[in-house]
Amino acid sequence: MSYILNTSNENISPFDIGKISGTTNPTFNTFNVNWLSMNGDNINSDGDISYYSEACFSADTNTYGIARITYSGNTSNYHLMGCQLPESSYTGAGGVSRGDDIAIHFGNSHYPNYSVAASMTTSQDVARANLKIIKIEI
Amino acid sequence: MSYSLNKREMKVLLTKTNNSGNLSANDIVNINTSSIYNNTGCTINSNNIVLQTGYYLITCCIGINNSNLIANYADWNLLIDDVEQSTKGSSTQDNKVGIDGSTAAVFVSSSTKTLKVKITSLSGTCSIDDGFSYIMIKKVDL
Numbered sequence: 135m136s137y138i139l140n141t142s143n144e145n146i147s148p149f150d151i152g153k154i155s156g157t158t159n160p161t162f163n164t165f166n167v168n169w170l171s172m173n174g175d176n177i178n179s180d181g182d183i184s185y186y187s188e189a190c191f192s193a194d195t196n197t198y199g200i201a202r203i204t205y206s207g208n209t210s211n212y213h214l215m216g217c218q219l220p221e222s223s224y225t226g227a228g229g230v231s232r233g234d235d236i237a238i239h240f241g242n243s244h245y246p247n248y249s250v251a252a253s254m255t256t257s258q259d260v261a262r263a264n265l266k267i268i269k270i271e272i
Numbered sequence: 273m274s275y276s277l278n279k280r281e282m283k284v285l286l287t288k289t290n291n292s293g294n295l296s297a298n299d300i301v302n303i304n305t306s307s308i309y310n311n312t313g314c315t316i317n318s319n320n321i322v323l324q325t326g327y328y329l330i331t332c333c334i335g336i337n338n339s340n341l342i343a344n345y346a347d348w349n350l351l352i353d354d355v356e357q358s359t360k361g362s363s364t365q366d367n368k369v370g371i372d373g374s375t376a377a378v379f380v381s382s383s384t385k386t387l388k389v390k391i392t393s394l395s396g397t398c399s400i401d402d403g404f405s406y407i408m409i410k411k412v413d414l
Contacts, residue, residue, distance in 0.1 A: 142414035144379040148282075149329035149410065151359060151377045166377070192372050262372045264359040266329065272280050272412055 148272045152177065152187075152246075152265030160191055160201075160258050162246050162265040170267070175206040176243040177265075185269045189237045189246035191216060192262035200250040203239035214238045215249065240270075285310040285321070285409040289334065289389075291400040295346055301334070301389040301400065303407065312411040321387040323352075325380045327412045332389050333373035335404025336363035344396025350376045351388040360392060381414070 145168040152162035163172055169180045179185055191201045201216035216237035237246065246265055248256050287307040305316045315322040330350055338344045349360040361374035378385065389407070 142381060144381070147327040147377060147379055148412050149327055149377040151329075151375055153358060190372055190375075261358075261360050262362060264375055266331075266375060267377075268329065268410070272282070 148269035150267040152267055154258055154260045154263055160189075160247060160256055160263065162189065162263075165265075165267065167267070169269070173243070175245045175247070177245070179242045179269075182242045183269065183271060184240055184242050185244075185267060186240045187238065187244050187246075187268070188266040189216065189239075190262070190264050190266070191218065191237075191246075191248070192259045193218060193256060199248050199252070199256070201237045201246070202249040203237045203244050203246045205241060205243035206245040212249075213240060280413050283312045283411040283413075285312045285314055285316075285407070285411070287316055287407055289400055289402045289405040289407070290318075291402060291405075293399065295391050295394055295398050295400065297391060297394045299391040300351075301348065301391065303389070304402070308406075312409060314409065314411070319388060321407070321409070323378065323380050323385045323387055323409075325382060325384075325414050327414070328378040328380065329375070329410040330378060330387065331373050331375045331408045332361060333404075333406055334361060334363070334389070335401040337399045337401050338363070338396065344398055345394075346391055346398045347393040348374055349390055349392045350374050351386075351390050352376065352378055353385050354388070356390070356392065363398070 147167055150165045150167045153164045154162055155164040170177055189203050199218040202212050204212055286309045288304045289301055290304040291302045300319045302319050313324050334348055336346045345363045347360050347362045350357045357376035359375045361372050
């Protein structure tokens with residue numbers, strides 16, 4: 135009988151930070167671990183292993199928006215959604231805005247996106263926007 | 273014959289900042305060496321944290337005091353062995369959505385790496401409110 139040694143490696147980490155690549159729209163399509171892959175809009179885990187994620191959206195300009203993560207096509211049973219609201223002391227919609235709220239999801243398929251958006255551009259500050267990825271079963 | 277399953281669990285370090293005075297660009301933020309909780313085995317020094325081997329998810333949120341113009345802001349980032357990471361943090365800022373934490377996933381395969389928090393850019397007179405500022409480290413052993 136033989137055994138395969140379970141070696142440590144960066145790409146099997148239970149943690150990762152998803153980033154936006156190639157577009158400033160909120161599509162978190164860049165990650166480092168080897169147990170995730172893109173399937174259309176979804177970030178799927180190998181072997182249907184459920185994982186947890188936090189999406190921190192960071193819009194570049196005026197913003198009212200509700201951010202969420204769920205799997206593509208789902209319209210119910212959302213987990214916690216994130217809220218982005220303008221700060222009111224400046225005139226004009228969203229002259230100064232705040233976005234310290236995150237959307238979370240637990241499942242084997244994740245699609246971070248804006249559920250509702252008004253008076254805003256959804257273009258992101260890609261240096262700030264991030265998707266924290268945590269595999270619970272380790 | 274019996275086998276021992278190598279079951280791993282997530283460990284946590286949570287501490288606050290310990291910074292005083294007005295900020296300047298390129299400042300390294302001082303850290304409270306008395307953690308709120310720490311079972312990671314990592315060592316907290318006055319302006320850095322030494323990471324032992326393991327997988328890490330690190331987040332740093334900083335509360336910025338801004339006594340004059342609302343346009344003032346501060347950006348910060350995590351340094352791993354003095355290298356800036358890909359996701360910076362920022363206080364609220366004109367025409368931006370602000371108050372985002374800086375974050376990084378870090379792999380320490382051998383020896384150690386050193387974590388610092390750096391003020392990467394600054395506008396106006398700002399300081400850190402330690403009561404609203406923290407470093408959270410999640411760790412899984414190799």
